[in-house]
């Protein structure tokens with residue numbers, strides 16, 4: 001089969017590789033669509049993550065089951081599925097507490113096992129989720145990133161009628177925007193440097209879109225909310241968004257961090273203490289694929305609105321990674337395996 005393998009910084013190659021072996025409890029999925037994630041882009045620009053032990057990338061994907069291994073009962077050949085990439089050990093203290101997304105011996109398709117930027121993936125039956133007939137396989141590839149956004153909102157303090165701010169309007173930011181809207185936020189501020197992304201956020205339901213280079217975010221949000229938003233979500237992960245995030249939350253509110261950070265930040269903790277703000281993190285998702293599939297299938301979250309291109313696997317570097325590095329008009333690029 002053809003697959004995209006990462007060799008190093010700015011070095012991803014599409015090559016012929018063997019299809020992973022089918023064993024007991026596993027399912028062969030003929031991959032149809034796989035999304036390029038911000039973290040894939042990070043590995044492309046900075047080199048592979050230290051956790052990576054398999055070179056075939058891709059952790060946001062959908063496809064059709066072509067073969068099942070011994071003991072598989074949940075799916076059959078012909079089923080259309082989305083694949084959950086996290087493989088938890090089930091044994092560690094975090095798994096035992098139910099935090100399978102924080103498993104200490106975490107493995108994953110597209111990281112430690114062959115992933116979705118390939119014509120076939122062989123995955124555990126527990127990791128495949130059937131898509132309803134009316135849901136496209138394109139949307140199937142969006143279940144994984146959408147789950148990141150939905151988990152962050154479900155774990156937050158946000159309640160019906162609350163106000164929210166979102167820092168960063170890339171794919172996860174735009175999915176968060178739709179998730180907080182669906183959860184009943186009555187006023188949503190989206191803070192984003194890129195003009196194209198601000199425009200997209202407006203189309204998807206932001207009440208206000210703000211450019212931090214032109215506007216004093218704290219002053220603006222405080223003036224519209226009488227003291228700040230209930231919950232701010234950070235999907236940008238830089239010094240400025242941290243400071244704005246903390247200072248635009250009202251007393252007793254929450255600053256929820258969804259992004260991973262490249263650099264440390266410097267701040268005065270009194271901003272948190274004197275306003276009794278909760279600072280919390282949200283990582284990936286757990287036990288959420290069925291809910292997210294329903295949200296996308298019925299359009300409560302409009303996944304199609306964030307898909308900006310569909311490209312063939314052979315062009316994944318030129319039309320995928322390279323384009324995402326410079327073009328902020330792009331949001332989610334899907335790789336289609338069959339073209």
Ligand SMILES: [Zn+2]
Pocket residue numbers: 037038039059060144145
């Ligand atoms: Zn991802």
Ligand SMILES: [Zn+2]
Pocket residue numbers: 088089090091092093094095096102103104105106
């Ligand atoms: Zn574990």
